[in-house]
Amino acid sequence: MDGVFKGFVDHHTHAVSYGIKKTRVDLSKTRSTSEALSLVRKEVEGSGKKIVIAEDWDETLWEEREFPKKEELDNISREKPIIMRRICGHIAVGNTPAMDMIPDGYMVDKEMGIMYEDVVLYLNEIFKPDYSEIKEAILMMQEDFLSLGIVGINDICIPEYHRAYTELDRQGKILIKVKTFITDVHMDEINSLENTGHVELAGIKIFTDGSIGARTAAVKEFKYVDTDGNGILLKHREYIKEMIQFAEEKGFVLAIHAIGDRAIGEVLAGFREYGDFNQPHRIEHFELATDDQIKEAVRMGIILSMQPNFIKNWSLSGGLYEDAFGEKYKKNNRVGLILRSGGHIVFGSDGMPYSPVYGINSVVSAPFEEQRIEMQQAIELYTDVESENTEVIIENDLVMETLIDGKIVFRRDDA
Ligand SMILES: [Zn+2]
Structure with missing residues (x-):
């Protein structure tokens, strides 16, 4: 990539965890x-x-x-x-x-x-890090993220991380826009969390299955070719319906992790049985969706929070998807098909690695037509309202400068 772009929003991060690791x-x-x-x-x-x-x-x-x-x-x-x-x-x-x-x-x-x-x-x-370590971690993360052109994140958090963000924001130290998603095991604390100028409690994260790497993604038509199992379904439609009800009442967004087609099917059933909803609820990953599931998700207006970098990481011949699913693997992460069907996608990295440029290049050069989209589309999916009044200057895939409200918040040393 080369040129001047709007700042990026990474819609799926574990940014505090990343920062903690850096400390x-x-x-x-x-x-x-x-x-x-x-x-x-x-x-x-x-x-x-x-x-x-x-x-x-x-x-x-x-x-x-x-x-x-x-x-x-x-x-x-x-x-x-x-x-x-x-x-x-x-x-x-x-x-x-x-x-x-x-x-x-x-x-x-x-x-x-x-x-x-x-x-x-x-x-x-x-082994909980000290509160001061969490705050140090957030500032280290922010510096790195600005150097990648990231001006907004949707971060999966425990309540303590949210509190650290807001405290730092009150001290004027948060420059990026942070939307937090609290994991459902911490639901009891959700009412105690406050918003500040740059930090907003957006919603709740729910897991409905595992991962392909561990063969715990819950699958049906996508059969594992190297194990007898079909993954683990962690939540059922009844739970999804209850959570939609709760989120609709409180004005929260659900971010529901579903990778395999069996998990995706269960989530879609929850939405179907619940009926009309108003919040911009999302399915995270949506990697192994069938044709019918894509149609239904699009029809119901569910936002699909997908990771374009997964294509480059695992969708090449001989990669993780082919190892797990044989010939059927070509149907993973069908970003192009979903968009052409009228679907609403937002892009995030899940930290593998953090880098919008990497993700954008990945989906633009995807091996299969049903995955591929144009550069301009990919850039749009990696931006959001938080990108307003921000700018990223990129040369040769390298972020040279990041600006927020006209102020330089990152400049590469040799720039
Ligand atoms: Zn994640």
Whole structure:
């Protein structure tokens, strides 16, 4: 891309989580256990953090080719919890104080100090970062996002993140427009959240299935070719109907995660049975929709919040979609078909990676006609009302400057 554009809005982010990760020790470039451990020791001794989490070690890149050991972390500190999360995000190693903090019921090997799956996936909720760390994370995120030309986000949050955003906004530190979506497990706190000039509680995030990578996306016509399962349906139409009712009464938007056609079908059934609605409710991802489901979603006016970058990441021959669904994989992320059917799409990245330019290039050069759209259309789907009075200058796919209300909020050093 080259030229001057409106600022982008990323409609599906986990921006605070991204920022939190940035505040932590990065082990991705370490080449030995001792190198990794010395970075962790420096953080434990040098930072005021009550819990030290280090991210992205990969033992296959280390001389020793072994997981770090609980004893090695205990040697650094027996008081302060230390956690080292593996690059895959599904395994972590902790010292004794860290293991002691994990509630019962999680998959852990206390003896070895190894944590598996849920406890690692929800690390931020079990080992909660300090409120000050959350605020620091938001500011770090904002700087990076402005450098990508992003002036607005729809961020999936827990209530504490929303509060941190509004506090920073009252101090005049929030430049981008933030719409938050609170996950439904935190519904009880939703009435206590306030809006500020740049920060708005937009709605509620609901999960109805898992992911294709884990083969937990709930599918029917899209059959997994490498497993007998058909994914996991987490919510049924009755729940969707209840939530539509609640959201309509309170003026909230629902953002409903549904990837597989079985999950999408269940969500559509919820809307069909509920009847007319007024809020701009959305289905997140909508990756594996059948022809009929596309028609029905379009007819009911449901907004489809899709990730164009997924096409470049996984839709090429030999990629994740083909591995999972064989020949049928070509029917993934049919952005072009949906638009030509009159559908309403908004684009977001889901952080894979954060970069509107990457997503726009991905969908413009998509391998299948039903996925592909024109550059101008793709740019529009990556903008929104928050893009008004903003400007991004791009050269060779690189954002050189971002302006909000005529003020330069990012300028590349060599620009
Ligand atoms: Zn997401």
